Amino acid sequence: PLTLSIQKCLLCEIFNGIYAFPIDLISEIVEVNPKDFYEIQKENVIKVREKVIHVRKLNELFPSTIFNSDDLNPTSQNVLVILNYKSHYVAVPVNQLIGEEDIVVKSLNRNFKNIDGISGATIMGDGKVALIVDVVYVLENLVQNA
Secondary structure (H helix, E strand, O other): OOOEEEEEEEEEEEOOEEEEEEHHHEEEEEEOOHHHEEEEOOEEEEEEOOEEEEEOOHHHOOOOOOOOHHHOOOOOOOEEEEEEEOOEEEEEEEOEEEEEEEEEEEOOOOOOOOOOOEEEEEEOOOOOEEEEEOHHHHHHHHHHOO
16 A cells, blocks of 8 residues: 655755755754864864754765765755754755755655665656655664764
């Protein structure tokens, strides 16, 4: 049986792909200058509202890479989506904000079912597929590996 649900998500372009982040797990979206980035213990961080938040590219959030290494050369990024779950934060650079939409979530078929950090997919109006990021898994995984 096919299981479908509808979820409000922020759609973003990252590494020439489209990714969806559930709206209820987004703390805020910030625009930053390169001088706003700091390095603490070899990790990029930013300070937002007196909080130090780790900055992680999308490919760094998944235990097994789903990206082709050729895709990991993003353009100059200065928009960060700050994700939040149980007071744990991470900022993800995005190339472009596409917009907020109610999307139909489709479960992944068996070829893609075991990609940790991806909870499903949706087909956009133009026929492109957007992967839905499992923010809870990603943040819990970051906390466990910290």
